Amino acid sequence: MxxxxxxxxxxxxxxxxxxxxxxxxxxxxxxxxxxxxxxxxxxxxxxxxxxxxxxxxxxxxxxxxxxxxxxxxxxxxxxxxxxxxxxxxxxxxxxxxxxxxxxxxxxxxxxxxxxxxxxxxxxxxxxxxxxxxxxxxxxxxxxxxxxLPGSAGNSNNTDLATQFQPTERLSLIRAAVGNQIRMIPVEEVLYFEATDKYINVVTAEHSSLIRSSLRELLPQLDHHVFWQIHRSTVVNSRHIHLANKDEAGKITLRLRGSDDKLSVSRVYAHLFRQM
Missing domain, CATH: 3.40.50.2300 (Response regulator)
Structure with missing residues (x-):
């Protein structure tokens, strides 16, 4: 051996x-x-x-x-x-x-x-x-x-550091845009994307940066609606239009109101198996 x-x-x-x-x-x-x-x-x-x-x-x-x-x-x-x-x-x-x-x-x-x-x-x-x-x-x-936290439909998911501590659900996101504060209802968010020390909040009309991490954000989101599909991406499942699997088995998502294509990692591919 x-x-x-x-x-x-x-x-x-x-x-x-x-x-x-x-x-x-x-x-x-x-x-x-x-x-x-x-x-x-x-x-x-x-x-x-x-x-x-x-x-x-x-x-x-x-x-x-x-x-x-x-x-x-x-x-x-x-x-x-x-x-x-x-x-x-x-x-x-x-x-x-x-x-x-x-x-x-x-x-x-x-x-x-x-x-x-x-x-x-x-x-x-x-x-x-x-x-x-x-x-x-x-x-x-x-x-x-x-x-891991963030998988749809699993109430047992939690960060080990928080040990099941309850967190208030997020309903409104306050994002700084120059000298202004943009108020974004969470149901309008298409997806969140982590970028270094910030999260890019993407809606059909615009994108905005907030200073946070997915580890901090995830416990505040309804995991039945917001699905983590990659270590850096959380998508609003209500805006998913279709999931496409290529010949290599890799899955990409198309969202209503956006031309962006989102990649689904191996860890979360099970969310898009045929029901």
Missing amino acids: LTKRALIAEDEPILSLTLQKMLEKLWPELQLCAIVDNGVAAVHEALKQLPDILFLDIKMPGQTGLEAARELAEEWPEDKAFPLIVYVTAYDEFALSAFEHSAVDYVLKPISEERMSKTVQRLRSRLEDSSQQATELERVLGQLRHL
């Missing part, structure tokens, strides 16, 4: 070192190809190194482990096997109810050698089973659809 390679993404240096030492002891032939301390670097290095296994801390600067996994699921080369993911989390109760429910492999902080030994055995078994490796991307996509 070829040497397997792993990436560790953990922002707490002591925990990162502990994880490294445990893996060296329990799986000495495993090669650590990269060790990073934030979600953005995790995505960058994973796409560069294409490891077999990812150890992702759930709560990291820049991007959470779940957000990093989503971006990797969207960007991973189609001709490469998707890596096995192990989430590292301090959310004990949430991990038991959500991670086990969706069959995600995880280890709890503080990491115990006994639990890590079981994880290593599980990873070895999966890597030896070519049929499981072939379906790993679909398995991860299913997990992310259950755990």
Whole structure:
């Protein structure tokens, strides 16, 4: 068997070192190809190194482990096997109810050698089973659809950091346009698109920038109406005219009142399966 390679993404240096030492002891032939301390670097290095296994801390600067996994699921080369993911989390109760429910492999902080030994055995078994490796991307996509916020029709979706805290629904958006404030009823919005530190709010008549992030915006939207279709795009489902799938299986949306074409990522493609 070829040497397997792993990436560790953990922002707490002591925990990162502990994880490294445990893996060296329990799986000495495993090669650590990269060790990073934030979600953005995790995505960058994973796409560069294409490891077999990812150890992702759930709560990291820049991007959470779940957000990093989503971006990797969207960007991973189609001709490469998707890596096995192990989430590292301090959310004990949430991990038991959500991670086990969706069959995600995880280890709890503080990491115990006994639990890590079981994880290593599980990873070895999966890597030896070519049929499981072939379906790993679909398995991860299913997990992310259950755990990430913003998927239509799933009341269990939430950001781990908010832990199901209720948020008041947004009805009116105030966007600065020069020296004026544009008042935009939320039902008129065709889609929201994240652009660096801003969100572009697009209606049939105009587009406006607001200083916010999708992570802040999503809990304020009705997820039955506003569907996340990409890590940077949320669309008003009531304005969707048609969804087109090309020969490669990639889906693009056309909206009423707009000539824009919106791409749907792998994570959210299930929203447009024929009913």
